[in-house]
Amino acid sequence: MSAPALSSLALGDVVAEAELALTRDSLVRYAGASGDFNPIHYRDDVAASVGLPGVLAHGMLTMGLAVQPVVDWVGDPGRVVDYQVRFTRPVVVDPRDGAVVTVVAKVGRLDEDAARIDLTVTFGGETVLGKAQAVVRLEP
Amino acid sequence: MSVNPELQGRSYPPTAPYLVGREKVREFARAVFATNPLHHDVDAARAAGYADVVAPPTFPVVVQEHALARLLADPEADIDFSRVVHGDQRFSFSRPIVAGDELTATLTVTSVKSLGGHSMVTADALVADASGEHVVTATSTLVVRGDE
Numbered sequence: 001m002s003a004p005a006l007s008s009l010a011l012g013d014v015v016a017e018a019e020l021a022l023t024r025d026s027l028v029r030y031a032g033a034s035g036d037f038n039p040i041h042y043r044d045d046v047a048a049s050v051g052l053p054g055v056l057a058h059g060m061l062t063m064g065l066a067v068q069p070v071v072d073w074v075g076d077p078g079r080v081v082d083y084q085v086r087f088t089r090p091v092v093v094d095p096r097d098g099a100v101v102t103v104v105a106k107v108g109r110l111d112e113d114a115a116r117i118d119l120t121v122t123f124g125g126e127t128v129l130g131k132a133q134a135v136v137r138l139e140p
Numbered sequence: 141m142s143v144n145p146e147l148q149g150r151s152y153p154p155t156a157p158y159l160v161g162r163e164k165v166r167e168f169a170r171a172v173f174a175t176n177p178l179h180h181d182v183d184a185a186r187a188a189g190y191a192d193v194v195a196p197p198t199f200p201v202v203v204q205e206h207a208l209a210r211l212l213a214d215p216e217a218d219i220d221f222s223r224v225v226h227g228d229q230r231f232s233f234s235r236p237i238v239a240g241d242e243l244t245a246t247l248t249v250t251s252v253k254s255l256g257g258h259s260m261v262t263a264d265a266l267v268a269d270a271s272g273e274h275v276v277t278a279t280s281t282l283v284v285r286g287d288e
Contacts (some may be wrong), residue, residue, distance in 0.1 A: 002199070006220055014189060026171075029170070029171045031169040032167075033164075033171035033172075034168065034171065034201060034202060035167045035176030035203045035205060036205070037201060045160070050222070057148055058225070059229070060198060060201050060229065061171070061172065063175075063197040063229060064171070064173075064174075064196060064197075065172050065173045067196075067197050067198070068165075068172065068174050068175075068176075068196075071174065071176050071196075071197070072175070072176060073250070075176070076176075076178060076188060076194075077174070077176055077178055077179065077194050077195075077196060077236060078188075078190065078194055078235070078236035080197045080233070080236075081232070081233050082230070082231065082233065083197045083230070083231050084196070084228065084229065084230035084231070084234045085228065086204075086227065086228040087226050087227060087228060087229075087230055098280075111210050116268045119188075131228075134197070134278070
């Protein structure tokens with residue numbers, strides 16, 4: 001599995017797209033794996049008591065899964081040398097229907113040895129992560 | 141109630157060493173929908189030049205949390221955890237984390253700002269391996285909501 005060459009990329013190219021379906025089970029799994037047991041991520045009563053519209057996905061779960069289409073595209077998670085996001089809007093996960101998060105990954109900048117991939121991450125038509133950027137190390 | 145501005149520049153002692161387990165890497169990878177074989181298959185990871193399975197890019201949060209816990213427990217910081225919202229997050233790697241790494245995190249508060257009744261606290265967790273080499277810097281901004 002070889003990574004794409006920088007010379008094959010142009011600014012604005014869409015390099016990956018994905019629709020990721022979250023359920024409440026996903027939140028419980030992430031709570032256990034990450035150690036973040038804040039009950040707003042699995043208890044409706046607690047979420048309601050602090051004024052939230054429902055149980056929310058962990059921001060770090062949304063961040064974690066949003067980069068996966070990029071990892072699959074480059075074929076090696078070790079090529080991701082920098083990754084940042086701003087948490088702008090919560091992802092409310094319905095107990096029955098879950099939530100579908102959409103990721104579109106585009107080339108935002110090309111350097112000598114790396115490409116910056118800009119992610120547009122949406123839920124229900126609205127952006128949930130701002131300035132979501134992954135820098136991936138690539139050969140010329 | 142705003143966060144103590146004197147926190148800016150404060151550092152906390154390194155966290156106790158965190159040993160990255162192979163099954164923990166696999167568990168975390170499954171939790172973030174990471175299906176790349178390098179997260180799961182030791183032979184594939186070794187064939188790609190890694191010592192063991194590779195952790196997903198957001199895995200350092202697990203170690204960072206231990207460091208942030210010190211800030212949140214600092215009575216002088218006076219941060220009400222129930223009012224904390226995660227504002228932004230960044231990971232800057234020197235190299236990827238692999239199973240078998242023994243990691244410590246050293247937290248430094250780089251900025252404390254007030255904005256419209258809220259406080260924004262930015263902290264860098266420098267994550268290093270057992271030989272003291274830098275692995276990743278995890279930077280978080282926590283927004284502490286003011287009284288309504």
